Amino acid sequence: MTTREEAAKTALIKKFGFLENLVRIQRERRIFIDDAGQDFERILDFASEDLGFSVLCAITGSDDGTRYEFIYHMARPKGDMLNIKIYTPRDGSRVKTITDKFPGAEIFERELTDLLGVKIDGLGEGNRYPLSDDWPKGEYPLRKDWVKKDKKPEGK
Amino acid sequence: MRKVVIPIGPQHPALKEPESFSVTLSGERIMAFSARLGYNHRGIEKACEDRSYTQNVYLTERICGICSHAHSTAFVQAVEEIAGIKIPDRASYIRTIISELERIHSHLLWLGVAGHEIGFDTLLMYTWRDREIVMDILAQITGNRVNYGMNTIGGVRRDIDDEQKKNILKAMDKLEERTLYYITVATSERTVIERLSGVGVLPHKDAVRLGAVGPTGRASGVDRDTRRDDPYAAYDRIKFKVITDDHCDVYGRTLVRVGELMEAYKIIRQALKDMPEGPITVKAPRKIPAGEAVSRYEAPRGEDLHYVKSNGTEKPERVKVRAPTLANVQTVAKMLEDGQLADLPIVIAAIDPCFSCTDRMTIIKHAGSRDLGAMAWEDLRTHGINWYKNKGVDFSRLNEKLKKANKV
Numbered sequence: 097m098t099t100r101e102e103a104a105k106t107a108l109i110k111k112f113g114f115l116e117n118l119v120r121i122q123r124e125r126r127i128f129i130d131d132a133g134q135d136f137e138r139i140l141d142f143a144s145e146d147l148g149f150s151v152l153c154a155i156t157g158s159d160d161g162t163r164y165e166f167i168y169h170m171a172r173p174k175g176d177m178l179n180i181k182i183y184t185p186r187d188g189s190r191v192k193t194i195t196d197k198f199p200g201a202e203i204f205e206r207e208l209t210d211l212l213g214v215k216i217d218g219l220g221e222g223n224r225y226p227l228s229d230d231w232p233k234g235e236y237p238l239r240k241d242w243v244k245k246d247k248k249p250e251g252k
Numbered sequence: 253m254r255k256v257v258i259p260i261g262p263q264h265p266a267l268k269e270p271e272s273f274s275v276t277l278s279g280e281r282i283m284a285f286s287a288r289l290g291y292n293h294r295g296i297e298k299a300c301e302d303r304s305y306t307q308n309v310y311l312t313e314r315i316c317g318i319c320s321h322a323h324s325t326a327f328v329q330a331v332e333e334i335a336g337i338k339i340p341d342r343a344s345y346i347r348t349i350i351s352e353l354e355r356i357h358s359h360l361l362w363l364g365v366a367g368h369e370i371g372f373d374t375l376l377m378y379t380w381r382d383r384e385i386v387m388d389i390l391a392q393i394t395g396n397r398v399n400y401g402m403n404t405i406g407g408v409r410r411d412i413d414d415e416q417k418k419n420i421l422k423a424m425d426k427l428e429e430r431t432l433y434y435i436t437v438a439t440s441e442r443t444v445i446e447r448l449s450g451v452g453v454l455p456h457k458d459a460v461r462l463g464a465v466g467p468t469g470r471a472s473g474v475d476r477d478t479r480r481d482d483p484y485a486a487y488d489r490i491k492f493k494v495i496t497d498d499h500c501d502v503y504g505r506t507l508v509r510v511g512e513l514m515e516a517y518k519i520i521r522q523a524l525k526d527m528p529e530g531p532i533t534v535k536a537p538r539k540i541p542a543g544e545a546v547s548r549y550e551a552p553r554g555e556d557l558h559y560v561k562s563n564g565t566e567k568p569e570r571v572k573v574r575a576p577t578l579a580n581v582q583t584v585a586k587m588l589e590d591g592q593l594a595d596l597p598i599v600i601a602a603i604d605p606c607f608s609c610t611d612r613m614t615i616i617k618h619a620g621s622r623d624l625g626a627m628a629w630e631d632l633r634t635h636g637i638n639w640y641k642n643k644g645v646d647f648s649r650l651n652e653k654l655k656k657a658n659k660v
Contacts (some may be wrong), residue, residue, distance in 0.1 A: 123333070125482055126546060151463055153548075154557045154574035167576075173475075175482030187573055200463035200582050203289075204574075209267060226290030227489065230449075237298050 111251040118245040129180045155204035157212045158239045193218040285585045300571035321354045322551035324403040330547035331559035343407035344486040345527040352516040357386045358552035359509045362604045369598040375616030382430045424517045431513045448503035452587040452599035465579045466554020470496045471504035478550035502602040577605045
């Protein structure tokens with residue numbers, strides 16, 4: 097662990113007191129915020145503008161069976177990566193787009209819409225990604241309770 | 253002038269991979285561009301949740317036909333981090349060597365494709381001929397030209413012996429000589445310079461804003477390289493230069509890639525020299541403790557990112573893959589803005605989008621038999637010649653003529 101990660105952790109806790117037990121340095125160059133909660137947007141702004149985590153590498157969406165988890169993987173030069181997590185309930189899950197600040201987020205947000213069925217508020221019109229145009233409505237493959245309709249064994 | 257919208261694709265629009273583009277034109281000028289991706293979506297992330305970690309090493313390797321080592325390494329690195337496994341030093345060096353050999357094969361392939369897209373097919377023939385040198389080396393070390401099967405959780409599956417070391421070094425000398433020739437061509441051949449300069453411009457600020465990665469970003473002055481910034485395998489023990497350029501166009505992307513080829517030869521020579529003796533693998537548990545990790549890898553096309561979440565069982569809870577092309581494809585609209593329709597193929601090809609290149613077949617199923625057998629290269633060649641002969645295509649007389657002509 098170097099002082100760089102410690103400095104980022106301290107700055108985050110100083111600005112957002114509630115993160116005291118939620119910021120975690122997993123290893124050198126890997127920092128996690130385990131739940132940014134309602135302050136997600138402010139934390140994202142602070143991390144990108146003041147701490148230099150200005151590159152959005154990806155957004156991971158996953159379903160733990162009770163709620164959806166979204167991880168915003170943010171990077172800065174020197175290889176540090178800040179992974180900011182937020183959660184939404186499974187029913188009527190909505191998150192706000194970040195494309196106004198990170199235009200590259202569009203493809204990752206469309207992926208969340210297609211694979212998890214999450215509503216992204218503020219995301220403009222555009223091509224769907226990655227499922228096909230004739231993919232059945234209401235089928236979201238990354239949900240844990242989704243089952244493949246075609247029971248044919250693979251490779252047969 | 254009236255605007256016209258032209259759909260291009262999804263059947264191989266300039267690339268050997270399905271993608272669909274919609275281009276709005278005013279005359280020959282591109283006014284707007286949008287891409288529809290996903291035609292190659294195979295549900296691999298979901299499939300990973302149903303398979304064991306070991307099976308997933310091979311599944312992730314098959315995400316891409318070219319960057320196969322990139323994906324399997326990114327995956328095993330994440331799993332090793334969660335399980336707290338430290339791989340032997342020798343394995344780190346072997347991963348580094350395969351990684352750079354893969355970069356050489358990918359960049360030479362790209363150089364050929366770029367040559368083809370600008371009507372310079374001699375360059376395609378030359379580079380793809382030279383690429384066979386590195387493909388043969390990869391086949392010799394790993395048993396495969398692509399999808400090497402080198403990685404396992406806890407290290408690598410095959411060692412590099414002294415004979416192979418000698419062959420790699422010999423190949424590096426030959427490839428270096430050839431690459432120096434390509435650098436001369438790229439920096440002195442006016443046709444190449446003028447065809448590629450000012451085409452597909454991506455200014456530095458847009459490359460940063462859109463999150464361009466790899467040679468696409470570095471050719472717009474974005475000084476980022478995961479091998480240096482977030483080192484993995486043995487990169488923290490190896491000296492190399494990160495090649496950047498400020499042309500911000502297809503020409504710059506060409507210079508970065510040929511520059512990276514020269515660095516790859518240096519890295520391989522260093523790695524072979526410094527590689528310590530010792531084991532190549534440590535034992536890994538079948539069940540991986542609950543945890544999560546983000547792994548990054550500098551693939552030939554840019555940063556490859558894998559996120560793995562485990563739940564204490566033998567199968568992962570979630571595997572997320574962000575391949576470099578997904579980060580770069582969003583820069584294409586900017587590159588094409590106000591450009592010419594005729595530049596579209598080379599501009600798209602210049603981000604080096606991934607496509608599968610595996611088409612060598614050595615497993616033959618004999619008609620009427622269930623037996624599968626492997627064929628040696630010479631046997632395969634003879635089989636091919638005879639197959640054509642049976643169809644009435646026979647080159648033996650022509651070959652005789654050529655032999656006589658050569659004697660004269």
